Amino acid sequence: MKSLSKKTIYLIIAIVVAASVVAEAMFAHPHGHNWWHTMPGADILMGFIGGWVLILFAKQILAPLLQRDEDYYDGGDGDE
Numbered sequence: 001m002k003s004l005s006k007k008t009i010y011l012i013i014a015i016v017v018a019a020s021v022v023a024e025a026m027f028a029h030p031h032g033h034n035w036w037h038t039m040p041g042a043d044i045l046m047g048f049i050g051g052w053v054l055i056l057f058a059k060q061i062l063a064p065l066l067q068r069d070e071d072y073y074d075g076g077d078g079d080e
Contacts, residue, residue, distance in 0.1 A: 020044050 004012075025040035036042040 017044060017048065 021041035021044060024044065028040060032038045036046070
């Protein structure tokens with residue numbers, strides 16, 4: 001299977017997000033309980049930002065806490 005480039009992946013994501021915003025603007029119920037429910041694309045934007053926050057949290061905070069050194073199981077003494 002052919003690998004996709006980053007540019008292609010970002011283009012696909014942009015197309016999906018744009019299509020989602022258009023679909024929400026056309027079919028969403030305009031009477032929301034909160035002010036952000038009346039804006040087209042607000043739920044999509046919150047989900048996108050929330051996903052990035054989770055990724056950054058996992059990479060910056062959880063990874064250093066949970067990952068072991070490369071030679072963790074070798075004993076780290078270098079007698080090979």
